[in-house]
Structure formats: structure tokens, C-alpha cells
Amino acid sequence: MKAITYTDNGGPEVLRLTDRALPEPGPGEVRVRIHVSGVNPTDWKARQVAVPGFPRFPEQVPNQDGSGVIDAVGPGGDAGRVGERVWVWEAAWRRADGTAQEYVVLPERQAVPLPDGASFELGASLGIPALTAHRALTVLDGGPTRLAPGALAGRTVLVAGGAGAVGNAAIQLARWAGAEVVTTVSGPEKAELATAAGAHHVVNYRTEDAAEAIKRVAPRGVDIVVEVAPAVNTALDAEVLAPGGVVAVYANDGGNEMGIPLLPAMFGNLSWKFVLVYTVPEEAKRAAVADVGAAVAAGALRAGREAGLPLHRYPLEKTADAHAAVQGGAVGKVLIDVARD
The missing domain is CATH 3.90.180.10 (Medium-chain alcohol dehydrogenases, catalytic domain)
Incomplete structure (x- = not known):
């Protein structure tokens, strides 16, 4: 062969x-x-x-x-x-x-x-993109550990880089689970792709104030950030997160070092969790495989x-x-x- x-x-x-x-x-x-x-x-x-x-x-x-x-x-x-x-x-x-x-x-x-x-x-x-997205969407304290229709109802999800493979999967899975989905992109072509994926709101961070635009469509804050570039976006994430919100970090685009603004993080009881799909707990991986399979079967x-x-x-x-x-x-x-x- x-x-x-x-x-x-x-x-x-x-x-x-x-x-x-x-x-x-x-x-x-x-x-x-x-x-x-x-x-x-x-x-x-x-x-x-x-x-x-x-x-x-x-x-x-x-x-x-x-x-x-x-x-x-x-x-x-x-x-x-x-x-x-x-x-x-x-x-x-x-x-x-x-x-x-x-x-x-x-x-x-x-x-x-x-x-x-x-x-x-x-x-x-x-595979890797969808399982990563599933894990990122299920690490919120008090949030669902499984995804299905309605599992994220009433939640707002911010997907950084909605035109990437993980971002695309996160948008589609979050929509399937009932979340309000906001995403950030760097240009009009990527905005079209994020919209096609199902994002409710698309923010071009190069042409508008991203924090202001996100807070305008999510005034109470976002519950989950699916983050591809934590070194660049930490301050933005802290500004737009709802109390008790989480940043699920799955990549290091933009650098390997990040600094968390401590007072906003402490007062908001915010958290940053890191996702490497290969080493997530076995139970979480089994759940991700099952839920992704169900989403495919549903056409989501x-x-x-x-x-x-x-x-x-x-x-x-x-x-x-x-x-x-x-x-x-x-x-x-x-x-x-x-x-x-």
C-alpha cells in the first residue's frame, strides 16, 4: 500500500x-x-x-x-x-x-x-478540531459537560478566530447547543465564513473596537471564550467576560506568554482553562466523541x-x-x- x-x-x-x-x-x-x-x-x-x-x-x-x-x-x-x-x-x-x-x-x-x-x-x-471545540465549550463551572440541543441555552459564547477550523467547529457546535454566538475575525472574507458557519454576531477587530462591539451585542458579558490567541486577547477577554466566565485556551497564536489582569479577574471570579485534546480526561474525550457524532447525525x-x-x-x-x-x-x-x- x-x-x-x-x-x-x-x-x-x-x-x-x-x-x-x-x-x-x-x-x-x-x-x-x-x-x-x-x-x-x-x-x-x-x-x-x-x-x-x-x-x-x-x-x-x-x-x-x-x-x-x-x-x-x-x-x-x-x-x-x-x-x-x-x-x-x-x-x-x-x-x-x-x-x-x-x-x-x-x-x-x-x-x-x-x-x-x-x-x-x-x-x-x-477529529481534532471538533473534539477541541467540544472541550472548550464544556469547561465552564456550572455549565454543561455534554453538548446537545438546548445544553447552552441562555449562554453567550465568544469564538476568537471564527474562520479557523476549531473556530468553525465551535461556532457550529455552540449554535447546535443553543448558545448565542459572537466571533471575532480580521477581515471581510473571514467575516463571511464565520457568518456561514452560523455566528449570530461577527466583529472585525481591525476596523472596530472589539470590546465595545462585543459588549453592545452581549451587554451582560459572555460566558465562554474559545480562545486561539491568549497572549494577544487576555485583556479583551477579561473585559467582556460575564461574572464567573471562562476562557478556554486551545492554542498559542500570537505568543507563548500571557498576562492576566488580576483585579478584573478576581472581582469577576473569572477563570482560564487550557485545552489540549490529546490529554483531556478520558471521560471528557468519550463524551466529546459521542456528542460530535450526534451533531453530525443531526446535520449540525x-x-x-x-x-x-x-x-x-x-x-x-x-x-x-x-x-x-x-x-x-x-x-x-x-x-x-x-x-x-
Whole structure:
């Protein structure tokens, strides 16, 4: 089978198209014929340099997310799953085999049923972004730990960077759960994407006073901030949060250092919580997988420009270009077409 591998850390040029033996699933495992592989920032970051928590393997296949069809199950497994359409999450987390290959073997729970009405493109766009967004939306003290219609009714969510993959998923999940959704963007094209995703209010922070605009549409404050750039936005977040509100930080765009304004944070009983989807508590991860699956089945999660998430497609042999596109800040979701037919 065809696979993309690398044996040394470095730039996209370390990725090689190789031939590998077809893997066989063991007990508790399934084999998925990958149709589409999704690329996330951690995929290129783990490839470029050694990242703590990501062990080194002699040969690594990149990419955590993907979609395809189960074509084999391990001994004692449910043979009824053969032929099932699935989306895959965390394929390469502490494993040597990601989704940038024609077949991948992984624990059966990491192959989640994908409804017939959901495309393989959508399936490959879920995984890390949607699970991250779910966690960010469920860390509010006194808020829901599960998402479903009505779970966030009466809450206001601010999504920083609503045109990104996590931002897009957060907008869609928050809307599905009944929240009022505000998002910040840097320009008119991204504003169009955030609106297409379902945001009720879009604030262009380059052309208007973001705090003033947010407080105008959310005068009592926002309950949850889904934050991509804490180093840049800490003061803004503290200013617009409602008492008891939380900032869920899932990335470090804009720098690795942040300073929290102590008096506003103390008087408001505000909190900052940090989200790395790979290491969230197991119970929270199981809940996220289940709820994201339910949102897909309900048609509440979509992909494509009409859903605010433009898709950028590359063939398997151009995986290096796909990684470079993500590293370069491509707006939307970068996908790799793996299946040949």
C-alpha cells in the first residue's frame, strides 16, 4: 500500500511516498481504508521538531484525522462493522501510524460511524478540531459537560478566530447547543465564513473596537471564550467576560506568554482553562466523541465554503504541499485525497 512517512524531524521535504505492507488488525482493532486524511497544526509541528508527549518512532506516518471504510476487524471483533463508513480521530497520537496512508489499523473506538448523508470530506474535518471545540465549550463551572440541543441555552459564547477550523467547529457546535454566538475575525472574507458557519454576531477587530462591539451585542458579558490567541486577547477577554466566565485556551497564536489582569479577574471570579485534546480526561474525550457524532447525525456539523470551512484538496503524493499549506496559515481545512478510486 502507498503511505507517506518520515524518519527524521524537519520541514515538509522529509515526507516521502513509500510502499508498505498491508497491516493486519489485532484484538480490539479495526483496519480502515482511508479515503480522506485531514491535516492539523499539530501534524506539521510534530513532524518539524520533537514535541514533548509525542514519542519518536523509527518511521512515522503523519496525520491524526481521516475518514474511510472499515475493511477488516481483529480477532473477536464485530464482523458487522466491515463496510462501515467511519471518521477517525487521533490515529497518530503516541502511535507510528497516522492517516496519510491507504490503510490504517487502530483501536475500534477510534473509528466512529459516519452517517451515509455525511461526506468523507466532513469526516476528515472532524477529529481534532471538533473534539477541541467540544472541550472548550464544556469547561465552564456550572455549565454543561455534554453538548446537545438546548445544553447552552441562555449562554453567550465568544469564538476568537471564527474562520479557523476549531473556530468553525465551535461556532457550529455552540449554535447546535443553543448558545448565542459572537466571533471575532480580521477581515471581510473571514467575516463571511464565520457568518456561514452560523455566528449570530461577527466583529472585525481591525476596523472596530472589539470590546465595545462585543459588549453592545452581549451587554451582560459572555460566558465562554474559545480562545486561539491568549497572549494577544487576555485583556479583551477579561473585559467582556460575564461574572464567573471562562476562557478556554486551545492554542498559542500570537505568543507563548500571557498576562492576566488580576483585579478584573478576581472581582469577576473569572477563570482560564487550557485545552489540549490529546490529554483531556478520558471521560471528557468519550463524551466529546459521542456528542460530535450526534451533531453530525443531526446535520449540525458541516464542511465546505457554504459552511464557513473552505476545503483545500491535495493528492497523497503532495502531502508535503498540504503540510506546508497548513503551516502557512491556509484558511479552512486542508485535506488529502488518499483513496485512488
